[in-house]
Amino acid sequence: MSNSRHVPVMLQRCLDLLAPALRQPGAVVVDCTLGLGGHSEALLTQFPEARLVALDRDKEALRLSGERLAPFGERATLVHAVYDELPEVLERLGVPRVQGVLFDLGVSSMQLDEADRGFAYAQDAPLDMRMDQTTGISAAEVLNTYPPGELVRILRAYGEEKQAKRIVAAVVREREKEPFGNSARLVELIRDSLPQAAKRTGGNPAKRTFQALRIEVNGELSVLERAIPAAVRSLAVGGRIAVLSYHSLEDRLVKQVLAAGAASTAPPGLPVVPERYQPRLKLLTRGAELPTEEEIAENKRAAPARLRGAERIREAIE
Numbered sequence: 001m002s003n004s005r006h007v008p009v010m011l012q013r014c015l016d017l018l019a020p021a022l023r024q025p026g027a028v029v030v031d032c033t034l035g036l037g038g039h040s041e042a043l044l045t046q047f048p049e050a051r052l053v054a055l056d057r058d059k060e061a062l063r064l065s066g067e068r069l070a071p072f073g074e075r076a077t078l079v080h081a082v083y084d085e086l087p088e089v090l091e092r093l094g095v096p097r098v099q100g101v102l103f104d105l106g107v108s109s110m111q112l113d114e115a116d117r118g119f120a121y122a123q124d125a126p127l128d129m130r131m132d133q134t135t136g137i138s139a140a141e142v143l144n145t146y147p148p149g150e151l152v153r154i155l156r157a158y159g160e161e162k163q164a165k166r167i168v169a170a171v172v173r174e175r176e177k178e179p180f181g182n183s184a185r186l187v188e189l190i191r192d193s194l195p196q197a198a199k200r201t202g203g204n205p206a207k208r209t210f211q212a213l214r215i216e217v218n219g220e221l222s223v224l225e226r227a228i229p230a231a232v233r234s235l236a237v238g239g240r241i242a243v244l245s246y247h248s249l250e251d252r253l254v255k256q257v258l259a260a261g262a263a264s265t266a267p268p269g270l271p272v273v274p275e276r277y278q279p280r281l282k283l284l285t286r287g288a289e290l291p292t293e294e295e296i297a298e299n300k301r302a303a304p305a306r307l308r309g310a311e312r313i314r315e316a317i318e
Helices: 011-022 038-046 059-075 083-093 109-113 139-145 148-159 164-177 183-193 207-218 220-234 248-261 293-298
Strands: 028-031 051-056 076-080 098-104 235-245 281-283 306-312
Touching: 011 038, 011 098, 011 235, 011 306, 028 038, 038 051, 038 059, 038 098, 051 059, 051 083, 059 076, 083 098, 083 220, 098 220, 139 148, 139 164, 139 207, 148 164, 148 207, 164 183, 183 207, 207 220, 220 235, 220 248, 235 248, 248 281, 248 306
Parallel strands: 028 051, 028 098, 051 076, 098 235
Antiparallel strands: 235 306, 281 306
16 A cells, blocks of 8 residues: 555644644644544644544554554554544543544545445445444445435435436336445446436546445434534633535535534624623634645545634633
């Protein structure tokens, strides 16, 4: 595996965004999406005073990044958990508040590169797509067992696929002959069921369907809906959060949570706004920041990335 492919996306920008909070002695930073440990290694290197707590639901990722982070010894704590379990993890570790939280919501490079996990539409593989292969249902089971209406909803909601009905009609027809097992058959079926015009736009025509299946299999959006607010609550005052998302559904969700935290909740017309209505967050990015052209040229996986950050500026008064 060449290392060049595993350059973490927008790495320096993430470090700069979190830096003011992580320079203090005793700072704790959480990497909610450890993956191959690229961001974590950089955080530990750049902030020698900081302690790291890193989560991943993928046991293989934890094993590999554990080797990579071994030189940092006690400063790194790796935990097998989904990122919406952050509050429980911190409670178990006796860490009430943290100074930094990082989410990189891309599927880890490792999962995309491992043919047998079935994330990639470029090569044939079993349709699995589970990030934690010890639990849950596979993409093949979703395709073979979900009612047609539910499949259409998933492709539309999670893949933003305009041709969802056509694709699902073809899937239902084909699965009756023989259940789906591998990705190549699905890619071919999608190609065959799309009208010419739809094939000419935006890369591999299977991309949106694969994204939708991956989100469904891993419960990604519902996990994220719980995880981002939980992460914001875990920040100490002065603590910072940085989130990298890779499609509009994720980015919209992150934007809503951060914007809500940065808004005053006071009823209109108060002459003085009481503390409890004051914003709890200050946004650190104007809209979403995008990767530079140089970065995209170096790492094509960076292209869709959107980075948002916020700082905790006061305690929430519940």
